[in-house]
Amino acid sequence: MNGENIVLGVTGGIAAYKSAELVRRLRDAGADVRVVMTRGARAFVAPLTFQAVSGNPVHTELLDDKAEAGMGHIELARWAGRVVVAPATADFIARLAHGLADDLLSTLCLATTAPLIVAPAMNQQMWSHPATQDNCRLLEERGVRIIGPESGSQACGDTGPGRMTEPSDLVAALMTPPGAALADRHVVVTAGPTYEDIDPVRFIGNRSSGRMGFAVAAAAAAAGARVSMVAGPVRLPTPPGVERTDVRGAVEMRDTVMRVVRGADLFFGVAAVADYRPRQQAGQKLKKGPDRQHLDLVSNPDIIAEVAALEDGPMTVGFAAETEQLEQHAREKLSAKRLDMIAANRVGRAGTGFESEQNEILLLWPGGERHLGKGSKRQLARSLVSAAADRLRDRESIETRTDQDSRPASG
Ligand code: PMT
DSSP: OTTOEEEEEEOSSTTHHHHHHHHHHHHHTTOEEEEEEOHHHHHHSOHHHHHHHHSSOOBOOSSOHHHHHHHOHHHHHHHOSEEEEEEEOHHHHHHHHTTOOSSHHHHHHHHOOSOEEEEEOOOHHHHHSHHHHHHHHHHHHTTOEEOOOEEEEOTTSOEEEEEOOOHHHHHHHHTSOTTSTTTTOEEEEEESBOOEESSSSOEEOOOOOSHHHHHHHHHHHHTTOEEEEEEOSOOOOOOTTEEEEEOOSHHHHHHHHHHHOTTOSEEEEOSBOOSEEESSOOSSOOOOOSSOOOOOEEEOOOHHHHHHTSTTOOEEEEEEEESSOHHHHHHHHHHHTTOSEEEEEEOSSTTSSSSOSEEEEEEEETTEEEEEEEEEHHHHHHHHHHHHHHHHHHHHHHHHHHHHHHSOOOO
């Protein structure tokens, strides 16, 4: 964003307080930021806050001769390289969709030729209202980029979609070209092993280092996605732009995945999840006993199969770690778990699979396959993410065509 001129429009929602952090992050990324506040926004945050964080005067009035003499609204509209409205209320989105120009921000949005980006924030019911949804669709058809909103607990006490996208994610999205393969997508990745505790000092684990999963998360973020990564116990740095949650056992991994996967577009199950865990976890270190010991194990949840079974769930891409009959076993997993794709990799030999920096992947889907070849996990992750993004697009265009075909003909 080096030297880019950004006009940040702030409208009247509780999320306005987050916009001060957004200004800071935009400036850190190299942008020059000028803030335009609506009257509603000023009820939540004082203009002085934005003046201090942006280092520029804040613009508030359309009909103010002093302000117009400084930098008039047309000049400001021309100055902008991009106009970002965050938070954008339901009211502002409606006024923008209908071309109203009764205050500085709405007028500027009509007067500018700069790309317009809107980050909605409102109560979940207001977001789901057909009027808001229609207004957003109309804006998107006109080329406005809508980022978010996210789901979660809201200031009003409700839970659901309507939270403004976090400033760090907004900046990451703004730094990604709109045409990037996964721009504006939400991707969830599991990575690393799971540890199934036997007692306070012993566990059942595996050799997964997390490298493959972290590389997939990094590649998805670089392709423009908002990435949530659920990682088992590994010591790797979090890739830039990735939101990481650390877990230990399979049950904790499943619960976390189910929480973050709602509304996601794409799920990559790269974690080496233990199929079993001890029925009971001893509260104290087990003492040495007779020569033979038995561990009573119970099945763990199959995380990716649960994600694949979700109604309106994301496209699912699994991994199959096989020591023999790679393609056959991988195809069995693809169909048994009802996945959309599976990346088959051979494990149990040096230089590929677990722990290694390198891997070799055969990508399979119902009725098709592609050998991604041998290479570094980073390279392979980029090829995998790009292949999955292509398939996601194909899947969505087939769904759209099916929807259109099943609609009754009018007249
Ligand atoms: O971490 P690295 O050292 O880089 O190694 C990478 C890797 C070898 C771990 C990775 O490339 C890989 O193959 N990951 C999947 C390992 C695995 O558990 O495979 P699986 O064949 O047992 O499982 C098939 C699929 O089901 C996987 O997507 C797995 O995440 C998922 N699964 C399995 C069991 C379970 N209880 N829940 C699941 O979601």
